[in-house]
Amino acid sequence: MCTLIMLCSFISAVRENLHRSGKLDKIKAELRAEIIKVLEPTCNPNSKPEIPSETLVINELIREFLTWHGYHYTTSVFVTGKIQHLLQNFYIG
Numbered sequence: 151m152c153t154l155i156m157l158c159s160f161i162s163a164v165r166e167n168l169h170r171s172g173k174l175d176k177i178k179a180e181l182r183a184e185i186i187k188v189l190e191p192t193c194n195p196n197s198k199p200e201i202p203s204e205t206l207v208i209n210e211l212i213r214e215f216l217t218w219h220g221y222h223y224t225t226s227v228f229v230t231g232k233i234q235h236l237l238q239n240f241y242i243g
Contacts, residue, residue: 179223186227 168174201209209228216225 176223179227183227 165174168177213225213228216222216228
């Protein structure tokens with residue numbers, strides 16, 4: 151029982167340290183990006199609708215907003231997904 155409490159304390163301390171240093175958010179963002187990369191090939195690329203120009207403008211505004219507020223890791227995941235979609239459309243179309 152004491153070992154379990156020590157393990158929980160250790161995990162909590164590591165999590166808090168990563169959070170304070172800002173690395174926890176980076177790790178979470180990278181993990182989400184990798185999960186998306188793993189799931190993308192299972193989707194049928196032909197089933198994705200073409201993105202209207204209005205949506206592209208909105209996406210760019212969202213990217214600027216994220217960058218302006220310092221959400222760099224979120225921006226990198228957002229841009230990665232957007233670029234992958236555009237590249238798929240380029241090579242398919």
